[in-house]
Amino acid sequence: MRGEFSAELEVVRKKVEQEAQITQSDLKRQISELELRCEDERTEKNRLQVAVDELESSSRARAAAQAREQEFLVQFKKQLENGIVVTKFGSRGVPHQRVVYADAQCHWLSWRSPATSATHSSLLQPKTDSKVDTCDLVEVLPGATTENFTRQRPDAPARCFSLVFVHPCRTLDLQADTAAQCQQYLRGFRLLQEEAALKRR
Structure with missing residues:
Protein backbone atom coordinates (compact mmCIF):
# COMPACT_ATOMS: atom_id res chain seq x y z
CA MET A 1 0.00 0.00 0.00
CA ARG A 2 2.79 2.31 0.97
CA GLY A 3 4.63 1.34 -2.24
CA GLU A 4 1.64 2.22 -4.39
CA PHE A 5 1.29 5.54 -2.63
CA SER A 6 4.98 6.28 -3.16
CA ALA A 7 4.68 5.41 -6.85
CA GLU A 8 1.66 7.68 -7.24
CA LEU A 9 3.46 10.41 -5.38
CA GLU A 10 6.45 10.03 -7.70
CA VAL A 11 4.20 10.25 -10.77
CA VAL A 12 2.55 13.39 -9.41
CA ARG A 13 5.94 14.90 -8.53
CA LYS A 14 7.29 14.21 -12.04
CA LYS A 15 4.15 15.61 -13.59
CA VAL A 16 4.45 18.77 -11.50
CA GLU A 17 8.13 19.07 -12.43
CA GLN A 18 7.31 18.65 -16.14
CA GLU A 19 4.55 21.23 -15.95
CA ALA A 20 6.89 23.57 -14.08
CA GLN A 21 9.55 23.07 -16.76
CA ILE A 22 7.00 23.67 -19.52
CA THR A 23 5.70 26.75 -17.69
CA GLN A 24 9.25 27.99 -17.14
CA SER A 25 10.10 27.35 -20.80
CA ASP A 26 6.92 29.16 -21.91
CA LEU A 27 7.75 32.08 -19.64
CA LYS A 28 11.29 32.29 -21.03
CA ARG A 29 9.92 32.18 -24.58
CA GLN A 30 7.34 34.87 -23.80
CA ILE A 31 9.99 37.05 -22.13
CA SER A 32 12.26 36.58 -25.14
CA GLU A 33 9.40 37.53 -27.51
CA LEU A 34 8.56 40.59 -25.41
CA GLU A 35 12.21 41.65 -25.38
CA LEU A 36 12.37 41.29 -29.17
CA ARG A 37 9.14 43.24 -29.54
CA CYS A 38 10.46 45.97 -27.24
CA GLU A 39 13.68 46.13 -29.26
CA ASP A 40 11.68 46.35 -32.51
CA GLU A 41 9.54 49.12 -31.03
CA ARG A 42 12.65 51.01 -29.86
CA THR A 43 14.17 50.65 -33.34
CA GLU A 44 10.94 51.83 -34.99
CA LYS A 45 10.64 54.74 -32.53
CA ASN A 46 14.24 55.77 -33.29
CA ARG A 47 13.57 55.47 -37.04
CA LEU A 48 10.45 57.62 -36.74
CA GLN A 49 12.32 60.19 -34.63
CA VAL A 50 15.07 60.40 -37.28
CA ALA A 51 12.39 60.84 -39.99
CA VAL A 52 10.64 63.57 -37.96
CA ASP A 53 13.98 65.34 -37.33
CA GLU A 54 14.80 65.19 -41.05
CA LEU A 55 11.36 66.56 -41.97
CA GLU A 56 11.68 69.39 -39.46
CA SER A 57 15.20 70.19 -40.67
CA SER A 58 14.05 70.11 -44.30
CA SER A 59 11.05 72.31 -43.46
CA ARG A 60 13.29 74.84 -41.65
CA ALA A 61 15.73 74.86 -44.58
CA ARG A 62 12.83 75.37 -47.03
CA ALA A 63 11.39 78.21 -44.95
CA ALA A 64 14.82 79.85 -44.72
CA ALA A 65 15.32 79.48 -48.50
CA GLN A 66 11.87 80.99 -49.16
CA ALA A 67 12.66 83.89 -46.83
CA ARG A 68 15.94 84.50 -48.69
CA GLU A 69 14.14 84.38 -52.05
CA GLN A 70 11.48 86.81 -50.81
CA GLU A 71 14.17 89.19 -49.57
CA PHE A 72 15.96 88.91 -52.91
CA LEU A 73 12.69 89.63 -54.77
CA VAL A 74 12.04 92.73 -52.64
CA GLN A 75 15.55 94.02 -53.43
CA PHE A 76 15.16 93.14 -57.12
CA LYS A 77 11.87 95.06 -57.33
CA LYS A 78 13.62 98.11 -55.84
CA GLN A 79 16.38 97.67 -58.39
CA LEU A 80 13.78 97.53 -61.20
CA GLU A 81 12.07 100.62 -59.84
CA ASN A 82 15.41 102.45 -60.20
CA GLY A 83 16.04 100.80 -63.58
CA ILE A 84 18.60 98.30 -64.88
CA VAL A 85 20.78 99.00 -67.93
CA VAL A 86 20.83 96.18 -70.49
CA THR A 87 21.26 95.70 -74.23
CA LYS A 88 17.88 95.10 -75.90
CA PHE A 89 17.55 92.99 -79.05
CA GLY A 90 14.43 94.00 -80.97
CA SER A 91 12.68 92.81 -84.11
CA ARG A 92 13.91 95.93 -85.93
CA GLY A 93 17.22 97.76 -85.97
CA VAL A 94 20.45 96.96 -84.21
CA PRO A 95 20.77 95.98 -80.52
CA HIS A 96 20.76 99.05 -78.32
CA GLN A 97 21.17 99.96 -74.66
CA ARG A 98 17.97 100.43 -72.73
CA VAL A 99 16.98 101.08 -69.14
CA VAL A 100 14.39 98.48 -68.11
CA TYR A 101 12.31 99.73 -65.18
CA ALA A 102 9.08 99.04 -63.31
CA ASP A 103 6.48 100.85 -61.23
CA ALA A 104 6.78 100.69 -57.43
CA GLN A 105 4.46 97.66 -57.19
CA CYS A 106 6.10 95.96 -60.19
CA HIS A 107 2.76 95.69 -62.02
CA TRP A 108 4.44 96.52 -65.33
CA LEU A 109 7.84 96.73 -66.99
CA SER A 110 8.93 99.35 -69.47
CA TRP A 111 12.13 100.43 -71.20
CA ARG A 112 13.61 103.71 -72.34
CA SER A 113 16.84 105.09 -73.75
CA PRO A 114 19.50 105.80 -71.08
CA ALA A 115 19.71 109.32 -72.58
CA THR A 116 16.03 109.96 -71.75
CA SER A 117 15.59 111.46 -68.32
CA ALA A 118 13.37 109.46 -66.00
CA PHE A 149 18.69 86.60 -81.04
CA THR A 150 18.86 84.34 -84.11
CA ARG A 151 18.40 87.35 -86.39
CA GLN A 152 21.05 89.45 -84.64
CA ARG A 153 23.65 87.22 -83.06
CA PRO A 154 24.80 88.58 -79.68
CA ASP A 155 28.51 88.79 -78.91
CA ALA A 156 27.98 87.04 -75.53
CA PRO A 157 25.09 84.50 -75.69
CA ALA A 158 25.83 83.35 -72.12
CA ARG A 159 24.89 86.82 -70.86
CA CYS A 160 21.56 86.81 -72.72
CA PHE A 161 18.07 85.98 -71.52
CA SER A 162 14.49 86.41 -72.72
CA LEU A 163 11.28 87.31 -70.93
CA VAL A 164 8.24 85.68 -72.57
CA PHE A 165 4.88 87.44 -72.26
CA VAL A 166 1.30 86.68 -73.32
CA HIS A 167 -1.39 89.29 -74.11
CA PRO A 168 0.23 90.22 -76.43
CA CYS A 169 2.50 87.30 -77.19
CA ARG A 170 6.01 88.77 -77.31
CA THR A 171 9.52 88.40 -75.97
CA LEU A 172 11.80 90.93 -74.35
CA ASP A 173 15.29 89.83 -75.39
CA LEU A 174 18.07 91.26 -73.27
CA GLN A 175 21.81 91.00 -72.70
CA ALA A 176 23.42 91.87 -69.36
CA ASP A 177 26.81 93.57 -69.07
CA THR A 178 28.32 90.73 -67.04
CA ALA A 179 27.65 87.02 -66.40
CA ALA A 180 27.05 87.78 -62.70
CA GLN A 181 24.43 90.41 -63.60
CA CYS A 182 22.79 87.95 -65.98
CA GLN A 183 22.45 85.34 -63.21
CA GLN A 184 21.06 87.98 -60.86
CA TYR A 185 18.49 89.14 -63.45
CA LEU A 186 17.51 85.54 -64.27
CA ARG A 187 16.90 84.82 -60.59
CA GLY A 188 14.95 88.04 -60.05
CA PHE A 189 12.75 87.69 -63.14
CA ARG A 190 12.05 84.02 -62.36
CA LEU A 191 10.86 84.99 -58.89
CA LEU A 192 8.74 87.72 -60.48
CA GLN A 193 7.31 85.16 -62.91
CA GLU A 194 6.50 82.76 -60.04
CA GLU A 195 4.73 85.59 -58.22
CA ALA A 196 2.77 86.41 -61.39
CA ALA A 197 1.77 82.74 -61.77
CA LEU A 198 0.42 82.70 -58.20
CA LYS A 199 -1.62 85.85 -58.90
CA ARG A 200 -3.14 84.28 -62.03
CA ARG A 201 -4.54 81.30 -60.08
Whole structure:
Protein backbone atom coordinates (compact mmCIF):
# COMPACT_ATOMS: atom_id res chain seq x y z
CA MET A 1 0.00 0.00 0.00
CA ARG A 2 2.79 2.31 0.97
CA GLY A 3 4.63 1.34 -2.24
CA GLU A 4 1.64 2.22 -4.39
CA PHE A 5 1.29 5.54 -2.63
CA SER A 6 4.98 6.28 -3.16
CA ALA A 7 4.68 5.41 -6.85
CA GLU A 8 1.66 7.68 -7.24
CA LEU A 9 3.46 10.41 -5.38
CA GLU A 10 6.45 10.03 -7.70
CA VAL A 11 4.20 10.25 -10.77
CA VAL A 12 2.55 13.39 -9.41
CA ARG A 13 5.94 14.90 -8.53
CA LYS A 14 7.29 14.21 -12.04
CA LYS A 15 4.15 15.61 -13.59
CA VAL A 16 4.45 18.77 -11.50
CA GLU A 17 8.13 19.07 -12.43
CA GLN A 18 7.31 18.65 -16.14
CA GLU A 19 4.55 21.23 -15.95
CA ALA A 20 6.89 23.57 -14.08
CA GLN A 21 9.55 23.07 -16.76
CA ILE A 22 7.00 23.67 -19.52
CA THR A 23 5.70 26.75 -17.69
CA GLN A 24 9.25 27.99 -17.14
CA SER A 25 10.10 27.35 -20.80
CA ASP A 26 6.92 29.16 -21.91
CA LEU A 27 7.75 32.08 -19.64
CA LYS A 28 11.29 32.29 -21.03
CA ARG A 29 9.92 32.18 -24.58
CA GLN A 30 7.34 34.87 -23.80
CA ILE A 31 9.99 37.05 -22.13
CA SER A 32 12.26 36.58 -25.14
CA GLU A 33 9.40 37.53 -27.51
CA LEU A 34 8.56 40.59 -25.41
CA GLU A 35 12.21 41.65 -25.38
CA LEU A 36 12.37 41.29 -29.17
CA ARG A 37 9.14 43.24 -29.54
CA CYS A 38 10.46 45.97 -27.24
CA GLU A 39 13.68 46.13 -29.26
CA ASP A 40 11.68 46.35 -32.51
CA GLU A 41 9.54 49.12 -31.03
CA ARG A 42 12.65 51.01 -29.86
CA THR A 43 14.17 50.65 -33.34
CA GLU A 44 10.94 51.83 -34.99
CA LYS A 45 10.64 54.74 -32.53
CA ASN A 46 14.24 55.77 -33.29
CA ARG A 47 13.57 55.47 -37.04
CA LEU A 48 10.45 57.62 -36.74
CA GLN A 49 12.32 60.19 -34.63
CA VAL A 50 15.07 60.40 -37.28
CA ALA A 51 12.39 60.84 -39.99
CA VAL A 52 10.64 63.57 -37.96
CA ASP A 53 13.98 65.34 -37.33
CA GLU A 54 14.80 65.19 -41.05
CA LEU A 55 11.36 66.56 -41.97
CA GLU A 56 11.68 69.39 -39.46
CA SER A 57 15.20 70.19 -40.67
CA SER A 58 14.05 70.11 -44.30
CA SER A 59 11.05 72.31 -43.46
CA ARG A 60 13.29 74.84 -41.65
CA ALA A 61 15.73 74.86 -44.58
CA ARG A 62 12.83 75.37 -47.03
CA ALA A 63 11.39 78.21 -44.95
CA ALA A 64 14.82 79.85 -44.72
CA ALA A 65 15.32 79.48 -48.50
CA GLN A 66 11.87 80.99 -49.16
CA ALA A 67 12.66 83.89 -46.83
CA ARG A 68 15.94 84.50 -48.69
CA GLU A 69 14.14 84.38 -52.05
CA GLN A 70 11.48 86.81 -50.81
CA GLU A 71 14.17 89.19 -49.57
CA PHE A 72 15.96 88.91 -52.91
CA LEU A 73 12.69 89.63 -54.77
CA VAL A 74 12.04 92.73 -52.64
CA GLN A 75 15.55 94.02 -53.43
CA PHE A 76 15.16 93.14 -57.12
CA LYS A 77 11.87 95.06 -57.33
CA LYS A 78 13.62 98.11 -55.84
CA GLN A 79 16.38 97.67 -58.39
CA LEU A 80 13.78 97.53 -61.20
CA GLU A 81 12.07 100.62 -59.84
CA ASN A 82 15.41 102.45 -60.20
CA GLY A 83 16.04 100.80 -63.58
CA ILE A 84 18.60 98.30 -64.88
CA VAL A 85 20.78 99.00 -67.93
CA VAL A 86 20.83 96.18 -70.49
CA THR A 87 21.26 95.70 -74.23
CA LYS A 88 17.88 95.10 -75.90
CA PHE A 89 17.55 92.99 -79.05
CA GLY A 90 14.43 94.00 -80.97
CA SER A 91 12.68 92.81 -84.11
CA ARG A 92 13.91 95.93 -85.93
CA GLY A 93 17.22 97.76 -85.97
CA VAL A 94 20.45 96.96 -84.21
CA PRO A 95 20.77 95.98 -80.52
CA HIS A 96 20.76 99.05 -78.32
CA GLN A 97 21.17 99.96 -74.66
CA ARG A 98 17.97 100.43 -72.73
CA VAL A 99 16.98 101.08 -69.14
CA VAL A 100 14.39 98.48 -68.11
CA TYR A 101 12.31 99.73 -65.18
CA ALA A 102 9.08 99.04 -63.31
CA ASP A 103 6.48 100.85 -61.23
CA ALA A 104 6.78 100.69 -57.43
CA GLN A 105 4.46 97.66 -57.19
CA CYS A 106 6.10 95.96 -60.19
CA HIS A 107 2.76 95.69 -62.02
CA TRP A 108 4.44 96.52 -65.33
CA LEU A 109 7.84 96.73 -66.99
CA SER A 110 8.93 99.35 -69.47
CA TRP A 111 12.13 100.43 -71.20
CA ARG A 112 13.61 103.71 -72.34
CA SER A 113 16.84 105.09 -73.75
CA PRO A 114 19.50 105.80 -71.08
CA ALA A 115 19.71 109.32 -72.58
CA THR A 116 16.03 109.96 -71.75
CA SER A 117 15.59 111.46 -68.32
CA ALA A 118 13.37 109.46 -66.00
CA THR A 119 10.73 112.13 -65.49
CA HIS A 120 7.88 111.43 -63.11
CA SER A 121 5.23 111.42 -65.86
CA SER A 122 7.19 109.02 -68.09
CA LEU A 123 7.50 106.62 -65.17
CA LEU A 124 3.79 106.81 -64.43
CA GLN A 125 2.66 106.51 -68.06
CA PRO A 126 5.17 104.68 -70.27
CA LYS A 127 4.37 104.28 -73.97
CA THR A 128 2.11 101.34 -74.80
CA ASP A 129 4.57 99.88 -77.33
CA SER A 130 7.32 99.84 -74.70
CA LYS A 131 5.38 98.41 -71.79
CA VAL A 132 4.37 94.91 -70.64
CA ASP A 133 2.36 93.75 -67.63
CA THR A 134 4.28 91.51 -65.23
CA CYS A 135 1.16 89.38 -64.70
CA ASP A 136 1.59 88.32 -68.36
CA LEU A 137 5.17 87.08 -67.79
CA VAL A 138 5.00 83.32 -68.37
CA GLU A 139 8.62 82.25 -68.90
CA VAL A 140 12.21 83.34 -68.35
CA LEU A 141 14.62 81.76 -70.83
CA PRO A 142 18.39 81.73 -70.29
CA GLY A 143 20.70 82.17 -73.28
CA ALA A 144 20.13 83.50 -76.81
CA THR A 145 17.31 81.20 -77.93
CA THR A 146 14.61 83.40 -79.50
CA GLU A 147 14.08 84.67 -83.07
CA ASN A 148 15.42 88.12 -82.25
CA PHE A 149 18.69 86.60 -81.04
CA THR A 150 18.86 84.34 -84.11
CA ARG A 151 18.40 87.35 -86.39
CA GLN A 152 21.05 89.45 -84.64
CA ARG A 153 23.65 87.22 -83.06
CA PRO A 154 24.80 88.58 -79.68
CA ASP A 155 28.51 88.79 -78.91
CA ALA A 156 27.98 87.04 -75.53
CA PRO A 157 25.09 84.50 -75.69
CA ALA A 158 25.83 83.35 -72.12
CA ARG A 159 24.89 86.82 -70.86
CA CYS A 160 21.56 86.81 -72.72
CA PHE A 161 18.07 85.98 -71.52
CA SER A 162 14.49 86.41 -72.72
CA LEU A 163 11.28 87.31 -70.93
CA VAL A 164 8.24 85.68 -72.57
CA PHE A 165 4.88 87.44 -72.26
CA VAL A 166 1.30 86.68 -73.32
CA HIS A 167 -1.39 89.29 -74.11
CA PRO A 168 0.23 90.22 -76.43
CA CYS A 169 2.50 87.30 -77.19
CA ARG A 170 6.01 88.77 -77.31
CA THR A 171 9.52 88.40 -75.97
CA LEU A 172 11.80 90.93 -74.35
CA ASP A 173 15.29 89.83 -75.39
CA LEU A 174 18.07 91.26 -73.27
CA GLN A 175 21.81 91.00 -72.70
CA ALA A 176 23.42 91.87 -69.36
CA ASP A 177 26.81 93.57 -69.07
CA THR A 178 28.32 90.73 -67.04
CA ALA A 179 27.65 87.02 -66.40
CA ALA A 180 27.05 87.78 -62.70
CA GLN A 181 24.43 90.41 -63.60
CA CYS A 182 22.79 87.95 -65.98
CA GLN A 183 22.45 85.34 -63.21
CA GLN A 184 21.06 87.98 -60.86
CA TYR A 185 18.49 89.14 -63.45
CA LEU A 186 17.51 85.54 -64.27
CA ARG A 187 16.90 84.82 -60.59
CA GLY A 188 14.95 88.04 -60.05
CA PHE A 189 12.75 87.69 -63.14
CA ARG A 190 12.05 84.02 -62.36
CA LEU A 191 10.86 84.99 -58.89
CA LEU A 192 8.74 87.72 -60.48
CA GLN A 193 7.31 85.16 -62.91
CA GLU A 194 6.50 82.76 -60.04
CA GLU A 195 4.73 85.59 -58.22
CA ALA A 196 2.77 86.41 -61.39
CA ALA A 197 1.77 82.74 -61.77
CA LEU A 198 0.42 82.70 -58.20
CA LYS A 199 -1.62 85.85 -58.90
CA ARG A 200 -3.14 84.28 -62.03
CA ARG A 201 -4.54 81.30 -60.08
